[in-house]
Amino acid sequence: GESVGLHLPTLSVQEGDNSIINCAYSNSASDYFIWYKQESGKGPQFIIDIRSNMDKRQGQRVTVLLNKTVKHLSLQIAATQPGDSAVYFCAENLGDSWGKLQFGAGTQVVVTP
Amino acid sequence: DAMVIQNPRYQVTQFGKPVTLSCSQTLNHNVMYWYQQKSSQAPKLLFHYYDKDFNNEADTPDNFQSRRPNTSFCFLDIRSPGLGDAAMYLCATSRDGGAYEQYFGPGTRLTVT
Numbered sequence: 260g261e262s263v264g265l266h267l268p269t270l271s272v273q274e275g276d277n278s279i280i281n282c283a284y285s286n287s288a289s290d291y292f293i294w295y296k297q298e299s300g301k302g303p304q305f306i307i308d309i310r311s312n313m314d315k316r317q318g319q320r321v322t323v324l325l326n327k328t329v330k331h332l333s334l335q336i337a338a339t340q341p342g343d344s345a346v347y348f349c350a351e352n353l354g355d356s357w358g359k360l361q362f363g364a365g366t367q368v369v370v371t372p
Numbered sequence: 373d374a375m376v377i378q379n380p381r382y383q384v385t386q387f388g389k390p391v392t393l394s395c396s397q398t399l400n401h402n403v404m405y406w407y408q409q410k411s412s413q414a415p416k417l418l419f420h421y422y423d424k425d426f427n428n429e430a431d432t433p434d435n436f437q438s439r440r441p442n443t444s445f446c447f448l449d450i451r452s453p454g455l456g457d458a459a460m461y462l463c464a465t466s467r468d469g470g471a472y473e474q475y476f477g478p479g480t481r482l483t484v485t
Contacts, residue, residue: 267412291471302376302462302476303415310471348414350474357427358403358469362414 267346267367274372278336282349282363287330291352293360294323294334298345306334306347336368344370375399376477378463384483385453393448393480395463403469404446406438407462409479415462421446422469450482458484 272278284292290311295303307318309325309332316323322335332349346367350360377396385391395404403422407415419428421440435457437449450457460481464474 293473295476300479300481302378302464302479305473305475308473352471356469357420357422358466358472358474359417359420360474362416365412365414 267365269367269369271369271371272339272343274339274341274370276339278334278339278343278368280334280336280347280349280366280368282332282334282366284330284332284349284351284363285361286351286353287327288354289351289361290354292323292325292332293350293352294321294332295348295350295362296343296345297348297365303348339368339370341370341372344368374478376463376465376475378461378477378480380480381478382481382483384485385450386485387455388452391450391453391482393450393461393463393482395446395448395477396444397463397465397475398444399465399467399475400443401465401467401475402443403466404440405464405466405474406436406446406448407464409460409462418448453482453484455484458482 293308294306297303309316309323320337324333346365348365349363379394405420406418409415418432440446460479462479463477466472
């Protein structure tokens with residue numbers, strides 16, 4: 260069978276509160292970053308992206324912040340809903356011509372009523 | 373409409389019995405990727421195609437092969453599956469190399485008995 264996986268960091272959030280998910284990336288040459296949401300048994304779903312010439316980008320209920328000085332990325336979800344329960348991955352484009360992404364470890368978000 | 377399609381969604385194979393997983397895309401994207409994802413872990417890139425050019429990750433076992441007969445289709449062949457190969461296999465596409473979003477399929481869950 261499948262080997263036992265690691266335990267993901269878990270963020271427990273009350274419905275209606277704001278969520279902040281953090282990610283440290285590794286490569287100073289990375290120039291593009293994506294946040295993905297993955298629900299159980301499904302493929303990763305694009306949430307929002309940001310390029311290295313920006314430090315903030317907003318979408319619908321989501322905001323991504325990029326701090327290149329400390330190589331840190333965060334995803335803020337406003338008014339968290341039960342449907343936001345999922346694993347969230349940050350991914351960095353390593354700046355090569357292949358478009359390869361390196362994924363972070365992931366954060367499990369659990370929304371409680 | 374689904375843009376990245378993976379078949380089958382669930383695949384059971386026996387130890388050592390070759391298996392092929394299929395991916396197709398309707399996006400006409402140049403790049404197609406195959407990832408392996410184990411429980412509670414991030415997706416791990418196995419290899420990718422830029423058009424017909426194949427690029428293998430250095431740590432991808434020789435047991436894993438891929439074919440891309442045309443723009444729309446890409447296959448993952450596991451020549452002799454071991455118990456450790458049980459995982460979710462994700463296909464993704466990207467419009468081009470460089471800093472573009474990757475679109476993921478729903479994945480194929482492979483079980484090895």
